[in-house]
Amino acid sequence: MHAVLDALNAQADEFIAVRRDIHRHPELGFQEHRTSDLVAERLAQWGYAVERGLGGTGLVGQLRRGSGTKRLGLRGEMDALPIVEATGLAHASCHAGVMHACGHDGHTVMVLAAAKYLAEKGEFNGTLNLIFQPAEEGLGGAKKMMDDGLFAKYPCDAVFAMHNMPGQPQGRLLLRDGAAMASSDNVSITLEGAGGHGALPHHAVDPVVAAASIVMALQTIVSRNVDPLQTAVVSVGALNAGKAGNVIPQTASLQLSVRSLDRDVRELLEQRIKALVHAQAESFGVRASIDYRRGYPVLVNTPAETEFARKVALELVGADRVELHARPLTASEDFAFMLEQVPGSYLLIGNGDGDSVGACMVHNPGYDFNDANLPLGAAYWALLAQRFLV
Numbered sequence: 001m002h003a004v005l006d007a008l009n010a011q012a013d014e015f016i017a018v019r020r021d022i023h024r025h026p027e028l029g030f031q032e033h034r035t036s037d038l039v040a041e042r043l044a045q046w047g048y049a050v051e052r053g054l055g056g057t058g059l060v061g062q063l064r065r066g067s068g069t070k071r072l073g074l075r076g077e078m079d080a081l082p083i084v085e086a087t088g089l090a091h092a093s094c095h096a097g098v099m100h101a102c103g104h105d106g107h108t109v110m111v112l113a114a115a116k117y118l119a120e121k122g123e124f125n126g127t128l129n130l131i132f133q134p135a136e137e138g139l140g141g142a143k144k145m146m147d148d149g150l151f152a153k154y155p156c157d158a159v160f161a162m163h164n165m166p167g168q169p170q171g172r173l174l175l176r177d178g179a180a181m182a183s184s185d186n187v188s189i190t191l192e193g194a195g196g197h198g199a200l201p202h203h204a205v206d207p208v209v210a211a212a213s214i215v216m217a218l219q220t221i222v223s224r225n226v227d228p229l230q231t232a233v234v235s236v237g238a239l240n241a242g243k244a245g246n247v248i249p250q251t252a253s254l255q256l257s258v259r260s261l262d263r264d265v266r267e268l269l270e271q272r273i274k275a276l277v278h279a280q281a282e283s284f285g286v287r288a289s290i291d292y293r294r295g296y297p298v299l300v301n302t303p304a305e306t307e308f309a310r311k312v313a314l315e316l317v318g319a320d321r322v323e324l325h326a327r328p329l330t331a332s333e334d335f336a337f338m339l340e341q342v343p344g345s346y347l348l349i350g351n352g353d354g355d356s357v358g359a360c361m362v363h364n365p366g367y368d369f370n371d372a373n374l375p376l377g378a379a380y381w382a383l384l385a386q387r388f389l390v
């Protein structure tokens with residue numbers, strides 16, 4: 001076993017306790033006050049220069065060693081989700097309706113445990129920037145930290161982040177260069193017709209029929225407009241209209257989730273959705289208004305940094321436990337904003353598969369981060385820092 005992993009295994013109990021403490025006290029995006037207090041306190045204890053208040057509750061811990069000029073960024077995210085926890089575990093959430101159901105408690109503590117190791121035993125030469133971001137779940141905490149000058153104040157030659165993945169064997173490391181996670185845009189469409197009596201449709205302009213036709217027409221964008229060798233998703237997740245069978249409503253509304261793994265495909269989807277909705281609406285005599293909100297961009301891992309991250313994975317756990325060319329995902333991640341400015345790579349770590357508890361999918365009320373990954377994830381960060389900052 002690798003010496004760094006041995007050292008982190010020896011501290012596993014301490015950090016499992018910290019992870020479970022954070023799990024018991026989950027906080028929603030931009031409200032991570034207790035969590036960031038805990039992280040800041042410990043980093044300061046170990047000799048890191050800590051700056052708080054980047055992106056609200058975000059913080060950076062910096063440690064310099066030697067005369068090296070290289071600068072590394074490692075990202076952990078701190079926010080929880082508005083989910084009622086149903087794990088029944090002793091360390092289950094004590095905040096009603098809030099839950100660490102994406103494992104960000106584990107991600108935070110993996111970076112924290114690496115921070116301690118690197119401060120006490122780390123052999124590196126350069127600047128280590130540990131970035132603890134708020135609000136990854138939909139609110140773009142990474143972007144907020146960048147808007148507050150994250151990379152101007154803490155320039156990085158490369159940034160890395162890691163997310164757990166249920167359904168993959170515990171501890172398996174999965175890497176990929178190029179597009180690895182999808183862009184995610186949210187679209188709200190309102191159709192305005194003219195309400196009336198259900199018995200007299202000829203005196204009304206029915207937005208329900210228009211909405212139904214639009215739902216079907218939208219299916220042709222992926223099947224007919226997008227290159228078959230590209231990836232795209234157009235999902236209509238909400239369709240609302242009317243309250244009674246004998247009333248033609250005045251309005252109907254649709255909400256869409258639109259995803260892609262390519263910047264040009266993302267443009268095409270927006271252009272086609274807008275054109276198709278307006279043309280369909282016009283053909284039914286209803287008026288359409290579209291609120292097209294761009295969310296997280298495509299997450300693109302740069303080749304050189306991903307190659308470096310692969311080498312670290314192979315050194316730490318060996319080829320049997322590393323997937324060098326993993327499949328991309330249609331989920332999204334706001335670390336994508338960081339990768340638009342700084343080269344780097346985002347990798348996955350298996351949370352458990354088959355019948356194991358770690359196999360429960362993230363965002364499910366039964367999910368829990370697999371504590372067996374704490375020493376492994378921390379060892380990965382510690383080794384990566386030592387290999388990068390030379």
Ligand SMILES: [Zn+2]
Pocket residue numbers: 101102137362363
């Ligand atoms: Zn999540």
Ligand SMILES: [Zn+2]
Pocket residue numbers: 102103104136163
């Ligand atoms: Zn997550």
